[in-house]
Amino acid sequence: MPSTLTAPHEYREEIRKSRFIALAAPITSPEQAQAFISGASDLAASHNCWAWKLGSQYRSSDDGEPGGTAGRPILAAIEAQGCDQVAVLVIRWFGGIQLGTGGLARAYGGCANKCLQQAEKRLLVARLPFTLQCSFSELALVRLRVLEAGGLVEAETFGAGGVALHVALEGEQAGAVQQHLAGLSKGRIVLTPL
Structure with a gap:
């Protein structure tokens, strides 16, 4: 049975001199997801990559990273954790060392995964x-x-x-x-x- 978060959660990690912050929050509409992403994004950061899932609806963005290296891995982390009605934003400050496409996918997906693992969840009940x-x-x-x-x-x-x-x-x-x-x-x- 899918679950959502009880409250927003944050996870921080440094990978090869790049700083990553993953922010996750419960959502109830696409508009709420976009408002969370817009409000939490840091325009001074190198990239603000995100994904959200709400039932059968989902969206993701690589925000300038090579195609499929950020948004899709974040969405995959949401699904791997059995979450629904969740938005995840991963902010990256480039540290000067290239991670490669595989490294980027692991970094973004891994940060999102760890953030969701640590967050307090509640089961979504079908009503x-x-x-x-x-x-x-x-x-x-x-x-x-x-x-x-x-x-x-x-x-x-x-x-x-x-x-x-x-x-x-x-x-x-x-x-x-x-x-x-x-x-x-x-x-x-x-x-x-x-």
């Missing part, structure tokens, strides 16, 4: 989308029951008759949550799969 309706007075308890089951409240729409919620729950938790909500509302609150 299914549901909708439900509740009264205003029931909203706090509904939120609590969903969160206690490891679910997420993704959206709330307030109307004259109450609140419509979009929630995401683990498949095996949906039945237990439905029982709790039915007991709370005397059978009126029903989880409906989307």
Whole structure:
């Protein structure tokens, strides 16, 4: 099962006089990945190479290094560590010694790999989308029951008759949550799969 990072992480290494800093962070959208990369990049460095993976979407950049020697090895490190929803930026300050294409791939991929190995991770749980309706007075308890089951409240729409919620729950938790909500509302609150 894939995992993501609980918080940003940093790893530093010097390889043949070149300084490398690998920065990794959890992401939830391509825009967030690009914002992390733009914000953490050092324009004074020789190269700011990166890769990110978000489900089936992924991107990488060699930032001036020979093609395939930086971005792809960083992406390979993300996949080798079983990570998803992660962006990794590896910043290099050239130290005057050429590393060659194989050396560059090992350096970038190795730094990314070590950074991700050391970072604290959490498993990504597959959740299914549901909708439900509740009264205003029931909203706090509904939120609590969903969160206690490891679910997420993704959206709330307030109307004259109450609140419509979009929630995401683990498949095996949906039945237990439905029982709790039915007991709370005397059978009126029903989880409906989307």
